[in-house]
Amino acid sequence: MSTTTLEAVTRGRVRRTRRRHVVLTVLTLGIVAAFAVSLMAGRTFYPPADVLAVIAGENVPGATFTVGTLRLPRAVLAALAGACFGLGGVTFQTMLRNPLASPDIIGISSGASAAAAFAIVTLQLDEVGVSVFAIVAGLAVALVIYTLSFKDGVAGARLVLIGIGIAAMLDSLTAYVLSQAAEWDLQAAMRWLTGSLNGATWQETVPVAVAMTVLVPLLLSQTRNLAMMQMGDDTAAALGVRVERTRILVIVAAVGLIAFATAATGPIAFVAFLAGPIAARIVGPAGSLLVPAALVGSLLVLAADFIGQFAFDTRYPVGVVTGVLGAPYLIYLLIRTNRAGGSL
Amino acid sequence: MTTTHTLAVEHLTLGYADRVVIDSLDLAVPPGRITAIVGANACGKSTLLRSMSRLLAPRGGHVLLDGKQVHRLPAKQLARTLGLLPQAPTAPEGITVADLVGRGRNPHQRVFSRWSSEDDAAVAAALDATQTAELADRSVDELSGGQRQRVWIAMALAQQTDLLLLDEPTTFLDVSHQVEVLDLLTDLNLTRGTTIVMVLHDLNLAARYADHLVALAGGRLYAAGEPAQVLTQECVRTVFGLESQVITDPTSGKPLMLPIGRHHVTTGAQTGVGVSVGG
Amino acid sequence: MTQLATPVVPDVAVVRRPARVRLLWFLVALALLLAFMTASVAFGSRTVGWSDILAAFGGADETMEQAAVTKRIPRTLLAVCVGAALGLAGAVMQGVTRNPLGDPSILGVSMGASLAVVTAMVTFGLSTATGYIWAAILGAAIAAVFVYAVGSLGRGGATPLKLALAGAATSAAFTSLISALVLGRNDVAGGFRSWQIGGVGGATYDSIRQVLPFLGVGFVICLLSARALNSLALGDDLAAGLGERVALVRGIAGLGSVLLCGAATAVAGPIGFVGLVVPHVCRMLVGLDHRWLLPFSALLGASLLTAADVVGRVVARPAEIDVGIVTALIGAPFFIYIVRRQKVRQL
Numbered sequence: 013m014s015t016t017t018l019e020a021v022t023r024g025r026v027r028r029t030r031r032r033h034v035v036l037t038v039l040t041l042g043i044v045a046a047f048a049v050s051l052m053a054g055r056t057f058y059p060p061a062d063v064l065a066v067i068a069g070e071n072v073p074g075a076t077f078t079v080g081t082l083r084l085p086r087a088v089l090a091a092l093a094g095a096c097f098g099l100g101g102v103t104f105q106t107m108l109r110n111p112l113a114s115p116d117i118i119g120i121s122s123g124a125s126a127a128a129a130f131a132i133v134t135l136q137l138d139e140v141g142v143s144v145f146a147i148v149a150g151l152a153v154a155l156v157i158y159t160l161s162f163k164d165g166v167a168g169a170r171l172v173l174i175g176i177g178i179a180a181m182l183d184s185l186t187a188y189v190l191s192q193a194a195e196w197d198l199q200a201a202m203r204w205l206t207g208s209l210n211g212a213t214w215q216e217t218v219p220v221a222v223a224m225t226v227l228v229p230l231l232l233s234q235t236r237n238l239a240m241m242q243m244g245d246d247t248a249a250a251l252g253v254r255v256e257r258t259r260i261l262v263i264v265a266a267v268g269l270i271a272f273a274t275a276a277t278g279p280i281a282f283v284a285f286l287a288g289p290i291a292a293r294i295v296g297p298a299g300s301l302l303v304p305a306a307l308v309g310s311l312l313v314l315a316a317d318f319i320g321q322f323a324f325d326t327r328y329p330v331g332v333v334t335g336v337l338g339a340p341y342l343i344y345l346l347i348r349t350n351r352a353g354g355s356l
Numbered sequence: 357m358t359t360t361h362t363l364a365v366e367h368l369t370l371g372y373a374d375r376v377v378i379d380s381l382d383l384a385v386p387p388g389r390i391t392a393i394v395g396a397n398a399c400g401k402s403t404l405l406r407s408m409s410r411l412l413a414p415r416g417g418h419v420l421l422d423g424k425q426v427h428r429l430p431a432k433q434l435a436r437t438l439g440l441l442p443q444a445p446t447a448p449e450g451i452t453v454a455d456l457v458g459r460g461r462n463p464h465q466r467v468f469s470r471w472s473s474e475d476d477a478a479v480a481a482a483l484d485a486t487q488t489a490e491l492a493d494r495s496v497d498e499l500s501g502g503q504r505q506r507v508w509i510a511m512a513l514a515q516q517t518d519l520l521l522l523d524e525p526t527t528f529l530d531v532s533h534q535v536e537v538l539d540l541l542t543d544l545n546l547t548r549g550t551t552i553v554m555v556l557h558d559l560n561l562a563a564r565y566a567d568h569l570v571a572l573a574g575g576r577l578y579a580a581g582e583p584a585q586v587l588t589q590e591c592v593r594t595v596f597g598l599e600s601q602v603i604t605d606p607t608s609g610k611p612l613m614l615p616i617g618r619h620h621v622t623t624g625a626q627t628g629v630g631v632s633v634g635g
Numbered sequence: 636m637t638q639l640a641t642p643v644v645p646d647v648a649v650v651r652r653p654a655r656v657r658l659l660w661f662l663v664a665l666a667l668l669l670a671f672m673t674a675s676v677a678f679g680s681r682t683v684g685w686s687d688i689l690a691a692f693g694g695a696d697e698t699m700e701q702a703a704v705t706k707r708i709p710r711t712l713l714a715v716c717v718g719a720a721l722g723l724a725g726a727v728m729q730g731v732t733r734n735p736l737g738d739p740s741i742l743g744v745s746m747g748a749s750l751a752v753v754t755a756m757v758t759f760g761l762s763t764a765t766g767y768i769w770a771a772i773l774g775a776a777i778a779a780v781f782v783y784a785v786g787s788l789g790r791g792g793a794t795p796l797k798l799a800l801a802g803a804a805t806s807a808a809f810t811s812l813i814s815a816l817v818l819g820r821n822d823v824a825g826g827f828r829s830w831q832i833g834g835v836g837g838a839t840y841d842s843i844r845q846v847l848p849f850l851g852v853g854f855v856i857c858l859l860s861a862r863a864l865n866s867l868a869l870g871d872d873l874a875a876g877l878g879e880r881v882a883l884v885r886g887i888a889g890l891g892s893v894l895l896c897g898a899a900t901a902v903a904g905p906i907g908f909v910g911l912v913v914p915h916v917c918r919m920l921v922g923l924d925h926r927w928l929l930p931f932s933a934l935l936g937a938s939l940l941t942a943a944d945v946v947g948r949v950v951a952r953p954a955e956i957d958v959g960i961v962t963a964l965i966g967a968p969f970f971i972y973i974v975r976r977q978k979v980r981q982l
Contacts, residue, residue: 016489017480017483017484017489017492018476018477018480020454020480020489020492020493021454021476021479021480021483021492022473022476024452024454024492024493025454025458025471025476028452028455109446109448112800117803160971160975161975169796170974170975170977172796172800173736173795173796173799173974174971174974174975176741176799176800176803177967177968177970177971177974178967178971180740180907180908180963180967180970181963181964181967181968183963184907184959184960184963184964185960185964187960188956188957188960191957192954205814206811206814233467236462236465236467239459240459240462242446242448243445243446243447243448243456243459244442244445244446246406246411246440246442246445247440247441247442247445247446249409249410249411249431250409250411250435250439250440250441250442251435251459251460251462251463251515252431252432252433252434252435252436252462252463253431253462254431281807281811282807292450296450297448297449297450297451297452297455297495326818328815328818329818331814332811332814332815332818335807335808335810335811335814335815336808336811336812336815338811339804339805339807339808339809339811340808342804342807342808343785343801343804343805343808346785346797346800346801346804347785347788349789350785350786350788350789350797351788351789
């Protein structure tokens with residue numbers, strides 16, 4: 013074994029790790045910045061001193077309500093929900109080895125959203141009840157999709173198509189539930205059809221935070237196993253991964269995260285789908301995408317919500333912004349994958 | 357690598373759904389040698405290999421590693437002793453050679469352990485052994501078929517196993533790359549004493565490169581032993597349903613199978629069975 | 636020229652049907668349509684008696700029941716027209732793209748039409764029905780071309796999966812844009828809502844009269860393409876070898892389906908899955924010959940939509956389920972069934 017090879021290998025690894033650390037740091041700083049801006053800026057501008065005071069628990073006239081009650085829970089929910097969607101999305105994309113097999117495209121988000129809309133509008137349940145409904149629905153949809161696409165093994169193309177079909181069905185169910193609401197509330201509709209942070213309070217945020225403390229460590233513990241599974245079930249098993257166990261753990265965690273976030277904000281369009289590919293582009297091909305995707309998701313939602321609120325005359329819910337930005341990216345990705353003769 | 361592990365199957369029966377693919381097979385893999393498994397398509401070669409590496413649970417019988425049942429061993433421990441290169445493995449998009457080879461270190465890493473210099477050394481050694489060192493920073497997608505296969509073998513090498521199983525490592529490669537890969541495997545066997553078991557579709561390459569040739573037919577063992585003993589006209593007829601003439605390859609001294617069809621058969625061809633000879 | 640996926644021969648046991656059997660199914664379908672039309676007038680969210688129905692036909696409009704029936708007649712007629720249009724458009728799309736998953740909503744064409752209508756409403760302040768129809772047709776055409784172009788890139792040409800994905804992505808893009816446009820405008824939002832789900836509830840004789848010419852032209856174009864579509868089904872190369880000008884056929888037939896889809900969407904909103912389900916059922920009953928398949932798809936599409944509308948009105952009395960939801964709930968499982976039947980390599 014030549015020392016030059018060893019040096020080259022070590023050097024390459026160090027370089028890639030350094031790039032990763034730089035990217036993660038930049039992303040984190042970006043999130044902190046976006047978070048701070050969300051708290052400070054708005055119809056009234058509050059300087060950092062006031063904001064910090066409110067967070068510390070002091071009573072600052074004016075700021076306590078606006079920052080503490082309105083902006084803070086909204087910003088926190090944006091960051092947490094974004095992380096949940098990002099994690100959920102990248103997990104599915106990695107597991108199914110297909111960027112198009114994102115939970116918001118194959119109907120899992122639609123299922124959670126339909127269940128949540130039903131729970132809120134028709135059953136009028138409280139936050140916990142809604143979250144439970146959403147997670148059960150999400151898992152049920154995942155199971156149904158998996159079972160239906162299983163025919164001598166799961167084929168990616170079939171799974172994605174069946175997911176699209178189920179998503180269409182669930183979306184129309186959601187539309188129906190909403191149309192039956194006592195009063196037609198466009199805001200509510202927007203929330204359940206594309207995702208919105210309007211009216212976010214601590215009541216919505218806390219369940220998401222709690223769910224994350226359980227599910228995120230669970231997911232991260234499978235980081236290495238997921239990386240192995242990217243190379244195919246057989247190769248992963250040959251490298252000592254317990255494939256079925258990993259698959260179930262990871263899917264349950266991912267669906268759980270998506271369901272809890274959807275119960276709080278609705279299915280914020282395309283975040284789950286975009287976070288993974290964007291993270292892959294900036295972090296580079298090596299290394300796990302879980303944490304980067306979570307960070308990208310947070311940043312996306314924070315930024316999109318800010319844009320939706322203040323960039324235009326009308327206030328757009330965050331889902332519309334991510335939808336308008338995300339869909340062209342999806343098409344671009346399709347074009348790029350198709351042109352490269354990629355695997356779909 | 358001084359330890360030699362023994363791999364054997366005993367009365368092994370394998371199947372999918374309602375089909376039985378391998379029927380009560382007994383096979384012992386000679387340690388430290390190169391074994392090649394041949395047979396017609398869908399005769400169960402890949403299934404057998406997958407079962408030997410624990411990817412498929414047996415319906416009956418056992419797969420024994422050092423006398424212990426393979427299916428009872430913990431996954432990572434097995435992965436440190438036995439490496440498998442499946443058919444058509446998929447590389448994540450954009451991954452570099454060095455990273456892919458590095459994935460082979462997984463069985464040696466605990467859940468939260470960091471990458472160690474030992475891991476780096478193993479990767480470097482694997483790259484050197486497969487002569488892929490200069491490709492280390494390149495993306496696997498850009499490589500040629502032969503290069504990519506060498507990189508996959510490097511990954512299996514980084515696992516540092518005593519046994520290496522390969523499922524059709526030369527299919528889809530053009531002839532120069534096929535020879536490249538088989539020569540590499542022979543190097544590994546000679547320098548490190550790695551026991552190699554490979555499924556090959558090319559009978560002649562199998563006969564040339566194997567120390568031990570195993571022929572499967574109809575889910576059962578037809579013959580196993582030295583290529584010169586196993587590769588006979590009778591074998592080719594039974595296992596592949598093909599008339600042939602078996603001569604000694606002047607370039608390697610190993611048996612060479614010449615297929616005999618309906619056309620282009622000279623009068624000198626020795627078929628042993630009444631085949632009408634014509635141009 | 637872009638290559639389409641290799642043609643899929645459906646595993647229908649008998650591919651040719653004797654003319655007698657086809658005629659029989661035709662008559663059955665016609666009878667079914669008349670039955671559904673009657674049901675559509677007779678049943679609904681409000682129960683009416685026969686006397687009311689007869690009186691309403693006579694023009695009387697005094698009681699609540701008679702008024703309800705009077706509203707149902709144009710509604711039924713619209714459902715018939717729109718259903719026929721969508722069924723036919725779907726059959727043509729499946730023939731043009733050789734894609735068993737062809738459907739105006741799956742391929743994003745309906746959403747393109749919707750976006751065009753909303754844009755016309757919001758940005759250009761258009762308010763005439765004819766204006767909407769033209770806008771919808773334009774939107775449908777642009778969406779069709781775009782989805783086809785994106786789906787054809789790369790290896791294998793326009794495979795069902797790639798087309799469906801391109802369609803789904805494009806639909807999603809358009810839906811977001813529609814939301815963005817509508818949110819700013821409260822005046823538009825209310826009327827938009829029920830139209831968006833897809834319904835024939837607001838039907839008037841006026842709207843029917845305005846959409847009929849477009850539908851008529853579309854029907855004629857599509858029905859005339861039948862023979863050419865038969866050749867196209869064999870594959871581009873074989874079809875060209877048989878003397879068809881493949882690109883021209885595809886263009887004209889595509890135009891016909893876009894006309895139908897655009898006009899239908901303009902007047903009834905985006906209704907999905909009719910164009911998917913109907914041609915498959917028709918193929919099972921009358922075979923692959925487009926000269927029979929196309930008119931039969933129109934007939935069956937009319938029946939399906941009328942029936943879906945009746946179901947929507949009856950099942951959730953006194954409320955109504957919009958027909959777009961009913962077709963989605965029936966159509967999506969059918970879509971999944973079709974996907975499962977395909978061999979993976981054909982996807």
